[in-house]
Structure formats: structure tokens, C-alpha cells
């Protein structure tokens with residue numbers, strides 16, 4: 134079966150996660166897809182196939198004869214879809230032999246995917262592109278990854294090429310940042326892995342941000358403005374003074390590539406009390422430390438000026454750059470992937486991620502885990518699309534890659 138045929142079945146399941154839910158998985162409906170995947174894995178002949186009570190699906194493709202001593206490789210994808218847009222009642226359509234023009238998704242609602250907004254479309258002239266009817270997202274993020282892994286598993290289990298033992302892991306709740314929170318590393322039990330997620334075909338990601346957050350609280354003194362002379366301390370003005378001490382160009386709108394930033398996320402204030410929250414990002418771990426230090430110094434300076442206890446600052450680390458866990462120790466993960474992509478006739482795209490991935494967290498849990506693109510585009514929205522040929526390429530890249538580990 135080709136990957137897109139599987140994909141068209143998986144997207145019939147609504148698997149949207151829910152960040153307000155406290156259950157695991159966050160939505161019970163994700164388990165319906167998990168159950169279907171479990172059954173399919175069993176039918177394909179995978180061993181140890183199981184879904185645990187948290188909705189994680191695990192299965193094993195046993196090594197080909199003579200390759201049992203090779204390290205176990207994990208392939209990871211997520212089952213849930215984003216909160217930004219509904220994934221219920223997805224009505225996919227295949228635009229065959231795409232002509233390079235705008236794509237009318239929904240005539241009645243006048244929803245169009247314009248090449249002016251999505252210039253990547255032009256790369257796929259002559260290909261067959263799966264789109265939505267404009268009322269939902271498509272779910273290529275990340276059901277394309279699941280379909281591609283499944284198709285590779287089918288080929289391996291049919292003995293199509295030599296491979297090591299491969300562990301398949303499908304996780305819930307990636308989109309709400311809890312994708313690996315309840316993962317059982319004992320069941321993963323692999324030396325290294327790849328997440329198959331993200332966008333364009335050929336994408337190879339192994340660098341992401343180091344991340345921290347800050348909460349800065351300003352305590353003021355509120356009195357009647359008529360008799361405020363020498364007494365009033367306006368917490369809002371102090372917050373503005375604090376923010377002005379941060380480098381003005383180091384914000385998300387003025388940075389790209391490997392440039393880090395301070396992002397003022399929320400601002401809530403009255404004269405008596407004002408709270409600013411920030412996220413801090415940098416690919417370079419030392420530079421992230423310097424950002425934290427600058428914020429601490431700014432707070433200390435203001436406490437000296439306005440009195441001890443005026444400013445409180447709470448800094449917290451969130452996630453770290455997987456690069457440190459992959460390079461230089463496991464650089465073959467990158468070299469093999471690069472070769473596998475090239476061997477499929479695709480040019481590797483190696484941009485640092487300006488965010489985090491489950492693979493980054495897994496890398497720090499002992500499973501070095503770069504990411505490979507699925508071929509999808511414009512994820513999380515109604516204009517999401519994926520070329521069928523990119524899905525076939527992704528399966529070919531997986532084959533080329535797995536063979537290198539055999």
C-alpha cells in the first residue's frame with residue numbers, strides 16, 4: 134500500500150488534543166486511532182504491538198536475519214492534531230497534476246489556497262496534492278509521519294530490505310507539549326531514533342532552541358495622586374523601565390536563523406502590582422544563560438534604586454537544544470540521514486528549528502532523536518496540503534536510512 138492511501142484513512146479519525154484537559158491522553162478519541170494503528174501493526178506482523186493506558190502505541194519490527202546485533206532504531210510520530218483548527222470530518226481532495234495556480238478549496242465559502250501566500254506550492258507543479266475543503270485542517274501533521282512509518286514497516290516486514298530491529302512509537306498530545314510526558318522509555322528501548330514530523334520533504338532537523346521563561350513582578354505603592362509626591366511608586370512605570378533595559382532588537386520580530394530573543398508574552402498591571410512574563414530563546418546555551426543573567430541584573434539594579442523587594446524575578450528552564458546530545462557523539466545520525474535524503478534525489482534542508490520538538494526532549498531522556506520532514510506544508514490550518522509524491526519520497530528516505538543502520 135502507498136503511504137497516501139493509509140494517510141487518507143487515518144485523517145478520518147478526529148484526534149485533536151486539548152490543552153485544558155487533565156486526562157491522559159488529553160482526549161479519549163486519540164485512542165480510537167491508536168486502536169486502529171495497533172490492529173494494522175498486528176496484521177502487518179509486527180511483534181509486541183500494544184497500546185498502553187496512556188494511549189501510546191509501541192510495536193517492534195524484528196531485525197532481518199544476521200542483523201540482530203545491530204543497535205535498535207526507533208521511529209516516532211504523533212497521533213494528535215493541532216488546537217488551532219478542527220480536525221473533525223476532514224474532507225480531503227486530490228488535486229491531480231497540479232498546474233501551478235491558486236487552488237480553490239471551497240467554492241461556497243470562497244476559500245482559496247493562493248500561491249502568493251503559499252509560494253512553496255510552485256515546487257509541486259505536475260504532482261498530485263492532497264488538500265482540504267477549507268473547513269478543517271488536513272492532519273498531515275503528523276498523520277503523514279504515521280503513514281510513512283507504517284509503509285516502511287510494511288516493506289520491512291515483507292523482507293524488502295535488510296534492517297536492524299526497529300521500534301515504532303506513536304504518541305498522543307504532542308501539539309499540547311505533552312507528547313513524551315508519559316512515554317515508557319523501557320518500552321522504547323532503542324539506541325537512537327528519529328521523529329518523522331514537521332514539514333517539507335528533505336527537512337533534517339537536529340538543532341533547536343534552548344528555552345527558558347521569566348516572570349517579573351513589580352510591587353508599587355498606590356496613593357491618591359494629589360498627595361503622591363515622594364510616596365507613590367507606580368509598578369507599571371517600573372515594568373516599562375525594566376523592559377527598556379532589554380536589547381530592543383532582540384525580539385522575535387527582529388530575529389531569525391540562529392538569533393536568540395526575549396519575547397514579552399504577557400503584561401498585566403496596576404499601580405500597585407504589575408507582572409510581565411517573558412520567554413527567552415537561544416540556540417547557544419551560553420547565550421541563553423547570558424540573557425537570564427541580564428534580566429537578573431536589571432532586577433537587581435531596580436531593587437537598589439527603589440528598595441529591596443520592589444522587583445521579584447523567577448526564571449525557569451523549559452527545554453534544551455538537542456544538538457548537544459547528537460553532536461559530536463552521534464553524528465552518524467545526521468550523516469546517514471543526509472545520505473538517505475540525497476539518495477532519494479532530494480536536497481537536504483538543514484535549518485535550525487526556532488522552537489522545540491519532542492525529539493529534543495527525547496534526546497535528553499537518552500534517545501538522541503533528530504527530525505525528518507513528512508512532506509506536509511502549511512500545517513495547523515485550513516490551507517494544509519501534502520503532495521502524494523513527497524509521501525512516497527519520505528518512505529524511500531526511510532528505507533535508505535534504515536538500510537544504513539543495518
Ligand SMILES: [Zn+2]
Nearest residue numbers: 274275330331
Ligand atoms: Zn507535528
